Structure formats: structure tokens, C-alpha cells
Amino acid sequence: MSESTDILLVEDDPSDVHLALAVFRTLQMQQGCVVVNDGEEAMEFLESRGRFSQRAPGLPRLVLLDLKMPRVNGFDLLQQIKTDAELKCVPVVVLTSSREARDVERAYDLGVNGYVVKGIDFADYRATLRTLADYWGRVNEHPPGGVGSSRSVPVKVSSKEDAGRLAAYHARSWGVTAFINRFALAPRGG
Secondary structure, eight states: OOSSOSEEEEOOOHHHHHHHHHHHHHTTOGGGEEEESSHHHHHHHHTTOGGGTTSOSSOOSEEEEOSSOSSSOHHHHHHHHHHSTTTTTSOEEEEESOOOHHHHHHHHHTTOSEEEEOOSSHHHHHHHHHHHHHIIIIISOOOBTSSSSSOBOOOOOOSHHHHHHHHHHHHHHHHHHHHHHHHHHSOOOO
């Protein structure tokens, strides 16, 4: 296992796992991806328990979470993560086949950072995973002192010009988040 974990993929469907790992391999991120098959295993990983008790310290930069899983489902895991003082800052994006409004609403009520519907087309699903991995792994600024393999450093703003550049950067980041959320909920097909 790599020194740090970029992505914790919580997925019970072997086909979806295989596809996700193939995409992460093309992005040269497969070494930083850990796969677990249900919410119980995910909590063991996040809390360094059980078979993960000897893993490298740190939290993943992103949790990609399926909702419909055995033992502990995605909603229950999301609630555990977002109510835990040490885990609540870990970004969690639901990656599911469910477009049901009640599932989307419940996920956001529980504090999910994004809700993405899996595409049924291979190219679409690959593009979605690539966008998520790129944004959360490379573009998004992580909370100071916690999530991910590198620690964020507070930015000292010394002028109005610097403040403007920082505001523009965050506006671009928020635009990407808005794009991802619109993309996730947009109707598919033609």
C-alpha cells in the first residue's frame, strides 16, 4: 500500500471497482486508492482498526461512496463520518446509480460534499471519475492540518491585490464544484 491514501473507494460492485481502478491507473493515482466493499470496512480503514490497524497514518483526500451496500450502507457510513469530530472534514462524494430525489436529499441532509450518478456508458463514467479525481485530488484545497497526504498551509494575504487573486481562485474552485454538482444531476441521454 502507498504511504498516503488519496481516494477511499467504498464500492461493493466488482465491475465498478475494476473500472474505477482502471481510470485511476490512467491518472497515475491507483497507488493512492484503497478499495473497501462496505461501510463497516470503510470505518475500519478510517479509524485504523482491524486489517487496517497497521496502515500509514492520515485520512484520504476523498471518499467515493456507493449507497446500496451490504452490512453498513452508504447513508449510515456518511452519517458516521459527518458526525465524527476527526472525520467530518473528509470530503465525501456519493457515486451511485440512484437518481431518486429522496436519496439525493437525504445525502445532502447528512452532509455529503457531492452527489454523482454513475453513467451507464463507459466513456461517460470514465469522464466522471476523471473529473472527480482531478478536482478533489488536485484542485480542491483541503482543510488545514488534517485531510490527505499533504497539509494545507494558511495563506497570509498582505494586499488587496493578493486578496483579489485569492478570491478569484476560490471562485474558480466553487465554479468547478457547481459544475460537478450540475453534471451529477443533469439528465442523461439524448
